[in-house]
Amino acid sequence: MNLESSIQSIVKDAVSKLYALEVELAQIQIQKTRKDFKGDLTVVTFPFVKAAKKSPEATGQEIGEYLQANNGLITGFNVIKGFLNLNISKNYWLQLLNKIRSADNFGYNMDGDCEIMMVEYSSPNTNKPLHLGHIRNNLLGYSIAQIQQANGWKVVKTNIVNDRGIHICKSMLAWKLFGNGETPESSGLKGDHLVGKYYVEFDKAYKAEVKALIEKGMTEDDAKKSAPLIQQAQQMLVAWENHDPEVYALWEMMNGWVYAGFDETYKQLGVDFDKIYYESRTYLDGKAKVEEGLRNGVFYKREDGSVWADLTADGLDEKLLLRADGTSVYMTQDIGTAALRYNEYDIKKMVYVVGNEQNYHFQVLALLLDKLGFEWGKDLVHFSYGMVELPEGKMKSREGTVVDADDLISEMIDTACETARELGKLDQSSEEEIEKIARMVGLGALKYFILKVDPKKNMTFNPKESIDFNGNTGPFIQYTHARIKSVLRKVDELNIATDVPVTENLPLSDKESNLVQLLSLFPAIVREAGQEFSPAVIANYIYELVKEYNQFYHDFSILREENPELKYFRIVLSAAIADAIKKGMYLLGIDVPERM
């Protein structure tokens, strides 16, 4: 039983004996005492004042006296308004630190039954390079996989690549028409950027055609449909579906360039996948599954031959699943991919990391999968995250306001490198080491910046101001870790044994016991982050821990402390905190350096 629940039950006894009031344990609020008040834990006494028929202060006083008499760990208390602040014995915190140290993998809750959770994230189209929006997706997806793993799930990270469709044909067509055989090798351009370039070329040429047609008197709608380029692209899609050898070869070659480009970006970003699905191979399964649903009467066919799902009974609309010509739509493909995954893995929980503009889509998908008999369909998690906006609004590829992923990553690393040199931090390090650290710090800044924000919310990203390295940032946390490691290296040189428990009856300051208390919350935070699907919960916790530690570090000496046992306690505390920082950042997909 932990301290909080034992206090809860004593409070229950107290109000029962003192005021003949029976309350549920869960209703008794115990919280960490707020910063500006004296104490470790706080009991909220307002719910009891009515029964007590006394002022909140008097009630708090009475309950406080009862608690102190009945729990040896409570060494004192004070009452402010209706808040009963309890002081907990310093020895309790010392013992707790020993427990934390000896805990097996402290912070991670690996006692689950290890069932499979599949996390789908990234899911790019193969017609243009990744941008800032994908970065948020990738970081969230990777981090949530790490977090769920730390909560006892066996996580399978997966990616569904949108490698077919009209958008790919546009790039292909433009390359064929204007490319002059340009390749990544011949131009030195990264594959995905090269293909993206032709996607833009297509758009330009297409718009020019449309404009010309409108000037000849055509309506805009007609012009858009009858422009030669779009018609050619559509023909190309049909040819692709019929496996026309020439088109297929072109498609394979250009997709190959894009994959190589994406792999590079993923590697830079430090994310990976256990299993990659390609839409070009799953869309046919979707059709099969829909036809099965049609036979079972789950879906129905209209006169023109198109297949629909009627969700009006569930408060939604009717949804198209197969076009009249038998070709599939987005939803069909998601059903197909689901079917394939369901056959390949014993999935207990399916998580889709997809932007919140698709909330409706996933609401529908959950219903459809359920109707089709997928056990996890109804409970699928749409990990819906907000958009990344620029100060001037949404990113728009047409207006060239898209922040490219590769550019951003390398800028971050460059900035980290410059900053390190300016500060003269790494004068003794080799070039290779500097590069390695700059990468960690630059990426750490980017990742933390994005992950510290509640994923559900839209966020603003200002590329000009770039990302700070001071304050509530990744580097701030990394710095603290490096600093502790530096102290620990000295400890090592001094040959201080660090494998024995800390002793009791030390004159701990409130700052120190508070740090132990904060540290002890780590496992609960990891659990909460898993339940809430929120890396931000971990990011904010680590920040708080680090901030507290830095204050301690500033105000107290570690190695110069004269009392050897207290000195040892501080070493152990620092090491435990460095460990928690590292583990927490690991869950965010952020590396922490030994020095920086």
Add this chain to the structure above:
RNA sequence: GGCCCCGUGGCUCAACUGUAUAGAGCAUCUGACUACGGAUCAGAAGGUUACAGGUUAGAAUCCUGUCGGGGUCACCA
């Protein structure tokens, strides 16, 4: 228009399973290295939590309405 989400100091974010003086960081101003790492620490200034009602002992948080912003309502993915 229907449905969904959001509105917190100049800026970026916390707190949103109700509870103390609404917390941080950036930017601004002022301090702290003969110290274990100054990418740090301390302090100042800056908010009637969009607005108006309601529920409550207690509301940024819950309810209703208004205003403002975003998303979605495709035989695009």
